Amino acid sequence: MFQARSTFSGDVGRLAELTRRYARFSVSARGLGSVLGGALALVTYFLGALVPDLSTGGRVALAAAPLVWIAVKELLRSRYYQRFGRVEEARPALDRRLHLGLTLFTALVSAGIVVTVLVREWPVQWDVGIAGYLMYVAAMPLLVWLFMRTPLEYVAGVFLVAQAALMLSGGNYSLWQQPQAPIGGLALIVLGLRQHAEYLRISRELESLRGAAG
C-alpha cells in the first residue's frame, strides 16, 4: 500500500507492528535488565538465607543490589534497547491501573512499616542500620512507581529492596520466608532472555530498513 517512497519498501502494517514491538523496550520489556534482576533476586535470596553471618562487605553488597539493578537496567534501556531513538510505549489502561494499584499498595505497607518501627523504637537511637532500613522501606513506593512497572519486576524488585533494608539492619530472611522471590527471579530470567532475542530480531529489521534507505 505504501510504495510511493523509494526509501521504504514495506507497508504501513509492518511499520505499525515494528513500532509497537520496539516501543515495548521503553517500559514493559527490559531484556537483559530483567535477566540481571532475576539473577540478583536468586543470588541474594540464597546468599541471604544460607549465609546468615555475612561480613559487613557482603551485607553492603547485598544492600546495593537493587540500586545496581536499577542503574544497569536503565542504562541498558537508554543506551541499548532504545538506540534507534526513544519511543515511549503506549501502555494499555489495565497495565497502568495495575501499576498504580501496586504502587499504592506498596506505599500503604511501607508507611505501616515505617510508623511501626518508629513507634516501637522510640526514642530512636539512630545508626546506619536503622537509618538505612527506614530509608529503603520509605523509598520503596517511589522505586516501584519509577522502575518496577510489570508484575514480575515488582516481585523481584520489591524482594531486592526489602532484602537490602534487612541486610543493613543486620537481619536476613530464612530460606522459605519469601518463596515468591526465586520463582519470580527465575521467571524474569526466562522472560528477559526471550525479550532480548526479540530485540535482536527487531534490531535486524530496523538495520535492514536503514540499509534500504541508504
Add this chain to the structure above:
Amino acid sequence: MSLPPDEPHHPAASGEQTRAILALDRLVHEPARLAILTVLAEAEEVEFRFLESVTGLTKGNISSHVSKLEAAGYVTVAKRFKGKTPSTSYSITSVGRAALESYRAAVGQLMRPSG
C-alpha cells in the same frame, strides 16, 4: 462490444467511489505523512531518530511533513535537551488519531469489492 458478464458495470457505484476517493483526507493520504502518523499512532511519543530509521525519510522530509501535520493539529512536537544534545519528539493528538482512523476506514471501504 459488450462487457463480460462477470464484470458488471455500475456507473452509480463508480461515481460513489470517485466521490469517496476525492473525499479522502489528503493530509493523511500522502505516503510519507501516512507513514509518520502510523508510527506515531503506535506509541505515546516517538523521537525524531526513530522516525528517520523506520520510515527511511530524510531529515528535511520529516520536518516538512511534520510541520504540515502539526499545523493541522494532528501531531504535537516536543523539543528537549538530553544533556547538551537537543532532541525532538512527536506525539499524535486525538484529532490526528481520529483522522488516521477515518482514513483507514475510508480506504478499507474503497478496497471492498462492490456489488
